[in-house]
Amino acid sequence: MEFNPTHSLDDRGKRCPIPVLDTKKKMDTLQKGDVLEVLATDPGAEPDLTAWAKRTGNEYLGHVKEGEVLRVYIKKGK
Amino acid sequence: MADSEGKRVLVVQTSGVDRPRRTYAPIFYAMTAAAMEMEVLLWFTMEGTSQLIHGEAEKIELEPGSGVTLKTMIERAMDAGVQFSVCQQSMALFNVEPKDIIENVKILGAASIIDLTLDYDVVMYF
Numbered sequence A: 001m002e003f004n005p006t007h008s009l010d011d012r013g014k015r016c017p018i019p020v021l022d023t024k025k026k027m028d029t030l031q032k033g034d035v036l037e038v039l040a041t042d043p044g045a046e047p048d049l050t051a052w053a054k055r056t057g058n059e060y061l062g063h064v065k066e067g068e069v070l071r072v073y074i075k076k077g078k
Numbered sequence B: 001m002a003d004s005e006g007k008r009v010l011v012v013q014t015s016g017v018d019r020p021r022r023t024y025a026p027i028f029y030a031m032t033a034a035a036m037e038m039e040v041l042l043w044f045t046m047e048g049t050s051q052l053i054h055g056e057a058e059k060i061e062l063e064p065g066s067g068v069t070l071k072t073m074i075e076r077a078m079d080a081g082v083q084f085s086v087c088q089q090s091m092a093l094f095n096v097e098p099k100d101i102i103e104n105v106k107i108l109g110a111a112s113i114i115d116l117t118l119d120y121d122v123v124m125y126f
Helices: A018-028 A045-056 B024-035 B046-052 B070-079 B088-093 B110-119
Strands: A007-011 A035-040 A059-066 A069-075 B008-013 B039-044 B083-087 B105-108 B122-125
Touching: A007 A018, A018 A035, A018 A045, A018 B024, A035 A045, A045 A059, A045 A069, B008 B024, B008 B110, B024 B039, B024 B070, B039 B046, B039 B110, B046 B070, B046 B083, B046 B088, B070 B083, B083 B088, B083 B110, B088 B105, B105 B110
Parallel strands: A007 A035, B008 B039, B008 B122, B039 B083, B083 B105
Antiparallel strands: A035 A069, A059 A069
């Protein structure tokens, strides 16, 4: 599946809640419609970023798991 | 519109630096709620007051040797927009003076906390 990210954030090795906090900070610098790819290894990253996107008006496009690394794609909604 | 927009969360922390393992989660929840664009107030009362005394949070390290302390997390929470407040009566009980408390912490009394619990959408107690 192709998500066409326009920006990327490498949070591999970082633990909850840092990936969510970093995603929020990074997203604040983007424009509506941009797609952020977040790389994470924290086991809570997928449900946490899903919840974060739902609560903040951003669109969780999906994710890809490659071994221990999760790639999450979120589209900026506002 | 995001469904958390305008929501307000109050997090009450009663544990202090004498119980380091109880200090982290509440501040993590607070800063995460702020990142989820909610208005968040952290209220330190009882032993929790000790976390806000100059020099105390620096002594608590999340993982030994990491250099990341409770102070790092307090600063990060403030940076994320979490508001901090402390119970005036708890300070008096533990002989803590306003000058002993770190910057950007509002000192409030009992009526204020009652008022806040009624006002906020969610209150989390620790």
